Amino acid sequence: MAAIKSRDTKPELVIRKALHARGFRYRLHSSSLPGKPDLVFKKHRAVIFVHGCFWHGHNCPLFRWPATRQEFWRAKITGNQERDRRVEAEILNLGWRVGVVWECALKGREHLPLIRVIDSLSFWLSSDEKTTVIPNEY
Template identity: 55%
Template sequence: MTPSQRSAHMAKIRSVDTKPELVVRRTLHAAGYRYRLHDPRLPGRPDLVFPARRKVIFVHGCFWHGHDCPVGARTPKTNAQFWNEKRLRNRVRDSAQLDLLLAAGWKVLVVWECEVVSRQDLLERLRHFLD
């Protein structure tokens, strides 16, 4: 890709309402759970917030947050140093936000993009966390 093509491609990537996040939201809503979205009062603006339960869910993209699955382990061939540093910063930030939430008495679940493939397994994991 040329730099302008790469820039156009990266500009299309969203931070909210991603496909994995929508899958999690639809799965939970169909199961009867209600939640708030992206509460700015909480560290990291969790994707889903369950205030009465004091629980939050983050839906992380495997590439962006450096998951240990095949997608997250892949390193871009161009500008590799930049991407490695960016993903490291994301992981450090995620860890700090998790620590702040735990210290404030919240329970946190991270759902990875690769985990939303099997909706039945996803629902079981979400129910186990929320109940």
């Protein structure tokens, strides 16, 4: 588990590269905002979190509860989910907008085409919508 990265993950790098190619400029992991969002778009007053399905307990085919140390993992993952909700609320209260991209949108059997994910994010960044979640089918 020590080799698991919290930043510069493959899904995050894919999103960063594609949005940069579309002309969006951002800061990375800004410590001035709660939760150190993965991408901060100051011009659009928006942030994007790229969540791993396992670590954040997403209800999708990529997530399943571990069979060993069940108490530890339930506490860990539910704690992460509670922190995610709290951080999102804090950022919204500061007048920022929040986007979440789940790992399953980019990989796995049921992933979305990258162009669709980037189109959705581009549209959201240019809109006034407060939040977006990709994918939102689960």
